[in-house]
Amino acid sequence: MKNCIITISREYGAGGHSIGKRVAGELGIPFYDRDIVKQTAEASGYPPELVETEGEDISRTDSIIRGIVASSVFYSDSQDVIHDVQQAIILRFAQQGPCVIVGRCADEVIRKAGIDGLHVFIYADDVHRAMRVSEMLGRSNATEIQRLMSRKDASRHAYYNRYTGKKWGDGRNYHLTVDSGALGYDLCTKLIVEAAKALDASADAKPKLKKDK
Amino acid sequence: MKNCIITISREYGAGGHSIGKRVAGELGIPFYDRDIVKQTAEASGYPPELVETEGEDISRTDSIIRGIVASSVFYSDSQDVIHDVQQAIILRFAQQGPCVIVGRCADEVIRKAGIDGLHVFIYADDVHRAMRVSEMLGRSNATEIQRLMSRKDASRHAYYNRYTGKKWGDGRNYHLTVDSGALGYDLCTKLIVEAAKALDASADAKPKLKKDK
Numbered sequence: 154m155k156n157c158i159i160t161i162s163r164e165y166g167a168g169g170h171s172i173g174k175r176v177a178g179e180l181g182i183p184f185y186d187r188d189i190v191k192q193t194a195e196a197s198g199y200p201p202e203l204v205e206t207e208g209e210d211i212s213r214t215d216s217i218i219r220g221i222v223a224s225s226v227f228y229s230d231s232q233d234v235i236h237d238v239q240q241a242i243i244l245r246f247a248q249q250g251p252c253v254i255v256g257r258c259a260d261e262v263i264r265k266a267g268i269d270g271l272h273v274f275i276y277a278d279d280v281h282r283a284m285r286v287s288e289m290l291g292r293s294n295a296t297e298i299q300r301l302m303s304r305k306d307a308s309r310h311a312y313y314n315r316y317t318g319k320k321w322g323d324g325r326n327y328h329l330t331v332d333s334g335a336l337g338y339d340l341c342t343k344l345i346v347e348a349a350k351a352l353d354a355s356a357d358a359k360p361k362l363k364k365d366k
Numbered sequence: 367m368k369n370c371i372i373t374i375s376r377e378y379g380a381g382g383h384s385i386g387k388r389v390a391g392e393l394g395i396p397f398y399d400r401d402i403v404k405q406t407a408e409a410s411g412y413p414p415e416l417v418e419t420e421g422e423d424i425s426r427t428d429s430i431i432r433g434i435v436a437s438s439v440f441y442s443d444s445q446d447v448i449h450d451v452q453q454a455i456i457l458r459f460a461q462q463g464p465c466v467i468v469g470r471c472a473d474e475v476i477r478k479a480g481i482d483g484l485h486v487f488i489y490a491d492d493v494h495r496a497m498r499v500s501e502m503l504g505r506s507n508a509t510e511i512q513r514l515m516s517r518k519d520a521s522r523h524a525y526y527n528r529y530t531g532k533k534w535g536d537g538r539n540y541h542l543t544v545d546s547g548a549l550g551y552d553l554c555t556k557l558i559v560e561a562a563k564a565l566d567a568s569a570d571a572k573p574k575l576k577k578d579k
Contacts, residue, residue, distance in 0.1 A: 215563065274537065320536065327543075327545070330542070332541045332542070344557050344560060347553075347556065355550075
């Protein structure tokens with residue numbers, strides 16, 4: 154694996170983190186998810202928990218962050234501070250070599266930088282996602298789980314749209330879109346690994362991924 | 367291959383027919399595309415060329431067909447005559463066993479019948495599609511090719527929406543969505559074959575595809 158950067162966008166509860174981690178493990182390349190939060194927090198000076206929620210969540214924390222950095226003389230929009238730092242961190246990871254990067258508009262970040270990548274979107278039906286979320290959080294309140302899924306997806310949607318100008322989850326923004334509920338995590342992992350290996354092998358000879366895609 | 371019916375929806379010029387044919391060849395199962403037109407024409411009594419264009423094209427031929435079947439005492443909407451017959455033909459193909467069916471809302475037809483399937487959508491960027499269309503038609507007029515792609519896609523979109531109530535090309539209607547321009551036909555074929563084999567193997571033990579999807 155010499156060339157392929159894999160970005161994974163995902164619906165909440167669709168297993169994007171787990172599948173991405175497995176893909177990185179099978180390919181023997183770094184996996185970045187929370188590391189982005191950690192390094193962004195260190196570089197920006199914001200508390201990790203704020204970067205964590207703000208990183209993809211516009212609706213909930215914008216006002217909180219705005220309050221905290223009200224005194225900032227460098228930026229008028231605190232949301233953009235963290236986004237800009239996060240973007241730089243993602244770009245650095247991508248420039249270090251093949252890896253798997255989860256969420257946070259990573260696909261658009263490396264596209265804009267002219268770096269080739271395999272951009273994947275992972276989704277699932279509400280029932281599969283709800284069971285997964287219930288298992289992750291140890292909760293069983295259906296209404297609570299439905300609200301959480303709706304809020305998380307709406308936030309990621311808003312964040313992606315704000316910083317890319319594109320529609321989050323629109324198949325045409327990605328090279329591969331898989332339904333983890335119908336196909337299962339094992340198969341999704343296998344398909345992404347297959348695609349990454351094939352693209353990596355062809356990258357030197359004849360790039361299959363367009364930088365402007 | 368005992369269980370898997372593969373349906374392929376595709377943008378015009380994205381290679382859905384070629385990729386679907388390769389998938390069927392590798393899996394050793396029947397491939398249905400023009401056969402649907404042929405059998406629908408025989409069963410409905412309409413000329414093949416009309417069924418061909420009408421099969422997925424609402425915008426162009428609705429009026430023509432309406433004129434031809436104005437005397438029909440069985441149906442008030444000629445578009446529905448051919449759709450209903452086509453639907454029955456697709457269902458019969460699916461009930462005969464594993465196969466690859468291209469276009470014509472086949473995914474929704476077998477979903478409604480409670481038959482499991484691997485539903486795939488194949489798309490590509492305009493440049494890759496235009497080059498493909500130019501090669502298929504032996505034309506090089508960019509404006510003509512752009513108009514043809516727009517008209518074909520708009521027609522398929524309208525046809526799919528009319529008969530399924532869903533958005534054509536929306537990743538969430540399919541189990542697997544692949545960008546044939548970025549990934550290439552060989553890789554797309556490989557990924558679909560991999561998915562079909564895995565689902566087929568797991569179908570007896572524990573179905574991965576939900577009938578209501």
